Amino acid sequence: MITAYKILGKNAFEGFFGSLAQGREVYAPAQKSGKIVWAPMHSAADVDWRLDNTDMSPKEFFFPQSECLMRFKNAEGEGGRVMVPVAPLATQRVLLNIRPCDAKAFRLLDRIFVQDDMTNDPYWRDKREKTILIGQGCVNPCPECFCTSVGCGPFHEDGLDILLTDLGDRLLVKPISGKGLAMVKDLPEAAPGDIDLAGKIMAASEAAVKTYPGFEPKKLAGRTVLDIYDLPLWSSLYETCLNCGTCTFVCPTCHCFDIQDEVRGEAGRRVRNWDSCMQKLFTEHASGHNPRGEKRDRVRQRFMHKFTYIPMRRDGELGCVGCGRCVRFCPTNIDVREVVRRMGEDVEAKSK
Numbered sequence: 307m308i309t310a311y312k313i314l315g316k317n318a319f320e321g322f323f324g325s326l327a328q329g330r331e332v333y334a335p336a337q338k339s340g341k342i343v344w345a346p347m348h349s350a351a352d353v354d355w356r357l358d359n360t361d362m363s364p365k366e367f368f369f370p371q372s373e374c375l376m377r378f379k380n381a382e383g384e385g386g387r388v389m390v391p392v393a394p395l396a397t398q399r400v401l402l403n404i405r406p407c408d409a410k411a412f413r414l415l416d417r418i419f420v421q422d423d424m425t426n427d428p429y430w431r432d433k434r435e436k437t438i439l440i441g442q443g444c445v446n447p448c449p450e451c452f453c454t455s456v457g458c459g460p461f462h463e464d465g466l467d468i469l470l471t472d473l474g475d476r477l478l479v480k481p482i483s484g485k486g487l488a489m490v491k492d493l494p495e496a497a498p499g500d501i502d503l504a505g506k507i508m509a510a511s512e513a514a515v516k517t518y519p520g521f522e523p524k525k526l527a528g529r530t531v532l533d534i535y536d537l538p539l540w541s542s543l544y545e546t547c548l549n550c551g552t553c554t555f556v557c558p559t560c561h562c563f564d565i566q567d568e569v570r571g572e573a574g575r576r577v578r579n580w581d582s583c584m585q586k587l588f589t590e591h592a593s594g595h596n597p598r599g600e601k602r603d604r605v606r607q608r609f610m611h612k613f614t615y616i617p618m619r620r621d622g623e624l625g626c627v628g629c630g631r632c633v634r635f636c637p638t639n640i641d642v643r644e645v646v647r648r649m650g651e652d653v654e655a656k657s658k
Contacts, residue, residue, distance in 0.1 A: 310481065310487075310495065311478055311479065311480055311495070311496035311500070311501055311504075312478075312479035312480075312481070312490045312493035312494065312495060312496055313476055313477070313478060313479065313493065313494055313495070313496040313497065313500055314476060314477045314479050314490075314493055315475065315476045315477075316355070316475055316476060316477065317475070319350050319353070319477075320349075320350040320351075322350075322493075323347075323349065323350035323353070324350075325489070326400050326402070326440075326489070327347075327400075329397075329398060330397065330398040330399055330400050330438075331346060331397050331398075331399045331400070332346070332347045332399075332400045332402055333345065333346055333347060333364075333367070333399065333400070333401050333402065334347050334352070334353050334354075334401070334402040334403045335354070335357045335358075335359070335360045335403055336352070336354060336357070337354065337357060341361050342357050342358060342359070342360045342361055343360060343361065343362065344360055344362075344364050344366075344367075344401075347402065353402065353403070355403070355442075355472055357403075358446060358448060359405045359407075359408075359444070359448070359629065361556070361631070361635075362555075362556055362631075363408050363411065363556065363557065363558035363629065363631065364401055364404060364408055364558075365408075365411070365412070365415070365558050365561075367399065367401065367433060367437060368412065368415075368430055368433040368434055368437070369415070369419075369430060369561060369563075369580075371579065371580045372577055372578070372579050372580075373429060373577065373578045373579075374392050374575050374576070374577055375391075375392065375429065375565070375575075375576045375577065375578055376389050376390060376391050376392060376575065376576050377389075377390045377392070377573070377574070377575045377576075378390065378573075378574050378575070378576070379572055379573055379574075380569060380572045380573070380574060381572040386572070394428075394432045395432050395433050395436050397436075398436050398437070398438070399433075399436060399437045399438070400437070400438045400440060401437060401438070401439050401440065402440045402442075403440065403441070403442040403470070404439050404440065404441050404442070404466075405441065405442065405444055405460075405629070406441050406443065406444070406453075406458065406459065406460060406461060406462035406463065406464075406465075406466065406469070407451075407453050407458050407462070407558070407627040407628060407629040408558045408627070408629065409439050409441055409462075409464065409465035409466045410458050410462055410464045410465050410627045411465075411558035411559045411627045411629075412434070412439075412465050412558070413464050413465040414559055414616075414620070414623060414625065414627070415430070415559060415561055416430075416434065417620055417623075418561060419431070419561070429578075438467050438468075438485055438486070438489070439465060439466050439467050439468075440466070440467060440468045440469075440470065440486075441463075441466040441468065441469045441470065442469075442470045442471075442472065443460055443461040443469060443470065443471050443472070443507070443508060443511065444460035444461070444511055445460070445472060445507060445510075445511050446511075446514075447460055447511060447514050447515045447516075448630055448634065449516065449630075450630030450631075450633040450634045451515050451516070451628060451629065451630040452515065452516070452517070452518055452521065452628040452630060452643055453515060453627060453628035453629065454512060454515045454517070454628070455515075455517060455518065455521055455523070455628060455643075456523060456624050456626050456627060456628040457623070457624065458627045458628055459512055459515070460508070460511040460512055460514075460515060461508045461511065461512070463480075463482050466482050466483070466486070467481070467482055467483040467485045467486035467489070468480065468481055468482060468483075468486040468489065468490060469482060471504040471507060471508070472507075473500060473503055473504065473507070476500070478496055478500050478501065478503075478504040479493060479496070518641075518643035518644070518647065519647070520647035520650065520651070521643040521644075521646055521647050522646075522647070522650050523613055523624055523626075523646055523650075525649075525650035525653065525654060526613050526614060526617075526646070526649060526650060526653060527617065527622065529614070529653055531610070531614060531615075531618075533653055533656065533657070534610060534614050534649065534653055535606070535610070537649060537652040537653060537656065538652055539645070539648045539649065539652050540602055540605070540606045541602065543602075543605055543606075543640075543645065543648075544600075544601045544602040544604075544605040544606075546638045546639075546640060547584075547601065547605045547638065547640060548637060548638060549584045549585065549586070549601055549604060549605075550584065550637060551582035551584040551585060552632075552635050552636060552637065553584070553608065553631075553632035553635070553636055553640070553642075554582040554583065554584055554608065555580065555582065556631040556632060556635050557629075557631060557632055558627060558629060558631075559612070559625050559626065559627065560582070562580070562581045562582055562583055562588060563578050563579060563580055563581050564578070564579050564581040564588070565577070565578050565579075566579065583598070583604055583607045583608055583611065584604050584605075584608065585604075586598075586599065586604070609642070609645050609646070609649065611625060612624060612625035612626045612642075613625070613626070613646055613649065626642065
């Protein structure tokens, strides 16, 4: 286990940034047009240490909204029907100041995109292997955050290569992976006082993450699909949902996609596009049958996927990291914490 803490003064960050950027592209949160977005960093001066988490999760770095998987020619005869794979990622990358909840989300998606020899997505794997994640602990959790209630936290380390704690004029640096240790091995050791200060910041931040009364996903653990599938709440919850899909697009763990062939003349490309379980066409079969043809079915699917199906298949791990984006951006104020609370109440009442 790697436990050596390092210290990096912000007045020395320019040199460290230079080492990060050597042969790599560096991205970090930036403010643009009133939104917090991921943007390329061209110098140390571009990095803004004060920003909260980004509006959109950084999943697009590994699972783009629209991604060409291969190109092909449809021409008949010689030279036709040729499939050409796209080139792998050409440049190594660093995501700087990624929040721990997003890093944990990618560890969950690793288990979905790269499961075994039969489910081994080369597009996801290539980008993950070529990207270093340098996290920044959250010192200002947003009101909608609930990471500590779903097995994560503002200073969670799962999925990160390095975790930074902002101490004001300096950064406490904790290498977590071997790649992270190699990047910071030349930094000076942190003083015990710096480590103590970081511990107090971490404790204050964890205490600031609000707990939602009655939000207890553990009540659903061990329940069968049929225990939850017919709960009374589904009959009313769907009425306020627009099926707009915003919750799924901002979510760092949602990963539904569709594959289309785009053809012009004799040339074409196969493209993977984000899709959403909120969309009616997502599950419509070529026969015309749709197993989730009603809005109620699609709303139920979203919550059961995260809090029933994924835990059943991933050793109890929830499909949610508590980033709060779905709560913050839902146009009709559907709150996942309230939904899970009601799921827990309904399933307990059903079992009596």
